[in-house]
Amino acid sequence: MxxxxxxxxxxxxxxxxxxxxxxxxxxxxxxxxxxxxxxxxxxxxxxxxxxxxxxxxxxxxxxxxxxxxxxxxxxxxxxxxxxxxxxxxxxxxxxxxxxxxxxxxxxxxxxxxxxxxxxxxxxxxxxxxxxxxxxxxxxxxxxxxxxxxxxxxxxxxxxxxxxxHDEQKKKEMVSSWAFNIWDVTRQPIDDIYLYFGTKIAIYFAFLGMYTQWLLFPAVLGIVLHSVDFGSLQFLAHPVFFISIISWAVFFFQFWKRKNYALITRWNISYTVGTGPGHKILGMDLNSRQHPLEFAKKLEADNAIEKEAYQRYEWKGRLKRIRNDAVIILSIICLQLPFELAYAHLYEIIGSDIIKFGLTAVYLLIIQYFTRIGGKISADLIKNENIDDKEYRADSLIYKLFGLYFMQTYIGVFYHALLHRNIMTLRKVLIQRLIVSEVFENLLENSLPYLKYSYKKHGAVRFKKKHDKGSSKGKVKVNSRVEKEYLKSAYSASIGGELEDGLFDDFLELALQFGMIMMFASAFPLTFAFAVVNNIMEIRTDALKLLVMHKRPVPRAAVTIGAWLNIFQFLIVMSICTNCALLVCLYDAEGKWKLEPGLAAILIIEHILLLIKFGFSRFVPEEPAWVRARRVKNATHTQDVSRQLLRTISGGEKMFNPAEAIKES
Incomplete structure (x- = not known):
């Protein structure tokens, strides 16, 4: 010992x-x-x-x-x-x-x-x-x-x-992570895992790798924006477009490899849950039941269990299809007309003051819409047959992202595809990438401090009122635990019980990725803006978690979950939108004469779809050393399984896998 x-x-x-x-x-x-x-x-x-x-x-x-x-x-x-x-x-x-x-x-x-x-x-x-x-x-x-x-x-x-918070570890991480600006994208991922848990560590690992990989399209975009290629200028945008799609495909394949490597390094099982015990067909493997009784019970219940599971499975699937249909129809019938009306009014209004007022009203209304959508989605998910909390959270993410996708991109689509105004599109992109993201960073770091100050003032006022003026001197919060309590929780803006603050952080990354990818041909310089923003995001998010909020409750998720599918969806969308933008860019007369370049655009689209769904097979998702370790562990499992079979066939010992493994 x-x-x-x-x-x-x-x-x-x-x-x-x-x-x-x-x-x-x-x-x-x-x-x-x-x-x-x-x-x-x-x-x-x-x-x-x-x-x-x-x-x-x-x-x-x-x-x-x-x-x-x-x-x-x-x-x-x-x-x-x-x-x-x-x-x-x-x-x-x-x-x-x-x-x-x-x-x-x-x-x-x-x-x-x-x-x-x-x-x-x-x-x-x-x-x-x-x-x-x-x-x-x-x-x-x-x-x-x-x-x-x-x-x-x-x-x-x-x-x-x-x-x-552990004060000593927190101070060390503030120094080595939040205020360590010289390492740029490098982060102490292992320390983050040990202090915050798997889910937050996976987010920062993804954010760091994403920012590092963004340097390639950022440099490529700066070169394309600054250099005149002369007679080859007409090839610059298609080549850039093909390059960034290939970059995105390879990035996510290599991210999957890194994800496998991280959870293997942290000794985390990604095939078996870590809950209190595991059950097969409703029976606890740790129960002390005689093997013969166990076998008889298993055989008798097999048909009943199978029918129950099948009914449970298909009932849950039908409920999920129904709920998804409700959300999609709500977006199409309610949110889409509202977003198009706002985009149209913004286009035809000439006064900047009126535009500013219209935008303010729009932001207020859309926040109300989003909260309603979040509540409806959460209520719908409660009726789905999803036992796992993380799967329910993923279902909520898909539904809510549809709302945010519509409100974020529909105005940009309107300027790009209907009005075919590239200059206005670039202004909108700059506004969204610089103004909105800076505003979001300021908001997400200032609001927790304002809430803390308000709660602190309330505690001081309560103390004065409770003592009825008997306290002498200045009343202030002295204990560390009370200061921690007055801080706001790291929670999602939707207020859902299924998600924590990572919902907003991942949402911000996903919306940024969609913005820079889907309109890359119109404004390649957006990748450089994204790199600068993400470098700041790493430090501000670290400071937010360590200083501004309570220490989050750990979650055991070992991947980025539903967000990976959302990023993959945005890649496919970017292929479609950029092909349309290339047609718009080469249609100098603005009459949508597709005949000269239609064949080339279609060929590019098919090539990129092939890259998306074909090149992903070129890079294995699981590193060779991880696969080798898994095979080695499987060999040990076979040896233990043989011991279990000998225990069962002996008929004298109780069927307890934990004891059988110890004896082996």
Whole structure:
């Protein structure tokens, strides 16, 4: 156990927020104090507890020693990578067999958060009688086998449970990441993974790689914009167009390779979930059931289970088709006419002041439309038979992106294809890429600070009102945990429970990618603007996560999910739009005479579609070393499987895969 003794001193990672006590009533003296009971119960689970008074709330900070985390992980049956490469249910007695993280810790931040959740929400009344509790002027009974935190939430005593920043690690990452402008696109991805979890680390890995790869089309666009190719000028735009489509196809193939490499390096299983136990046909593999009884039960339930699964599967598919149809028809019938009306009015109005007022009204209305669309989409998804939270989040992303796609691009399409005004199109592109993105960066970094200042002022005002002028000196927030609590959560602008703040960050990248790709032939210089914006985005997003917001709740997603399909869709769209733009560019008279270049444009379109769907097979998605490691792990799995078969055929031992694996 020498390795365990070298484990770092536990730090406070979770905070519980309670409302301020009201005036006490002597009548309740026979009741137990809530805070005393809760602190005692938390300590019994093995957690380190510290109470902190605040201006407007009371706080409890929690830290977990390794042993407490290990026992919770064993109870949850969290699957972890072992030193032989297999993923097995964690066993505290065999702790040395499990691989450690890059920083030497046994559990990742995502695993630790699951353990904290299990420990604090697993506190139930195991006594024989209901326990009378009081909190200020409130009194109630803690019933038998009732979760204590759930009851405190119902009573309005417990306000929130949120993760705390590790001050030492945060300062190190602010210095090495957020303020390290000299590395440009280089980021400490492994440190981001250890501190924030997989999903956020994958986002920043994607953002960094995307920005690096953007340098090629940016340089190409600057050359095309600056150099006069003389008699070969008519070939410059088609060559550039073909180059960027090829660039996009290869970028996403190499991104998939990097994604595989990252999750393999972090010892994350991307084929098996990390939930509490796994089931086959509704039966828990960790149950202690005799193999003969297990086989009989499996055979009897096989036909029933198959029919139920088929009915469940097709019912869910039909619901998803219905919901998608509702969203698509809503976009076509409601949002499309509104967007076209705005674009038409913007085109015919001559006064800049009226245009500015029209844009302001448009932005207000479109935000209202988007919120309504988000609520409708979330309600529709609740009726779909999707058990996995990440799949439900992907379904929400697809539906919402349709709304944002329409409001972002329909005006640009209007200027490009209907009015065929290239100069106006370039002005709109510059406006969208520079003004809107700078405005978004300022907004997403200033709003959290304004919300924090408002909440801080409210806490100070509450303290003064509660003390009724008895406090001397200036009242201010002193405790770190209260400062963390007053910060805004890293949440999506749509307010959906299925998505966090990465929805807005990925949405911004996707809309930018569509803008620079779909109209590349009209204004190649947009790639240079995108590079500058993304370099700033890396640092501002890092500062936002480390300083402006609470520490996000970790998510276990190992890919960018639905956004990858959205980016692929935008590549196909860019092939179509750029072909139309090339026709517009070479139609000098503005009469849409397609005959001279129609054949060439069609040939280019077919070549690019071939590149999109053919060249993606040229670069393997999985690196050779990752595939070799997977084959090696599969060999170990076969050996363990043989041991399981011998255990089953023996008929004496219980069918428990975890025990069979340990014996092997």
């Amino acid at each position: 020498n390795e365990l003794s070298e484990e770092k001193q536990p730090v406070f990672e979770i905070a519980l927020v309670f409302s301020k006590k009201e005036e006490k009533d002597e009548e309740y003296e026979d009741y137990n104090e809530v805070m005393e009971v809760l602190v005692d119960q938390l300590k019994k689970t093995g957690l380190l507890v510290e109470t902190v008074p605040g201006l407007a709330h009371e706080f409890i900070k929690l830290a977990a020693p390794l042993e407490a985390l290990g026992k919770a992980a064993a109870e949850l049956q969290i699957r972890k990578r072992t030193n032989i490469g297999m993923d097995l249910a964690f066993d505290w007695d065999q702790v040395k067999a499990f691989a450690r993280q890059a920083d030497g810790s046994l559990f990742s931040w995502c695993e630790r958060h699951h353990c904290y959740h299990h420990l604090i929400h697993g506190i139930v009344n195991r006594s024989k009688l209901a326990v009378p509790l009081k909190y200020g002027s409130k009194k109630f009974y803690w019933e038998l086998w009732e979760p204590l935190l759930q009851r405190l939430e119902t009573e309005g005593i417990l306000k929130e449970v949120f993760p705390l």
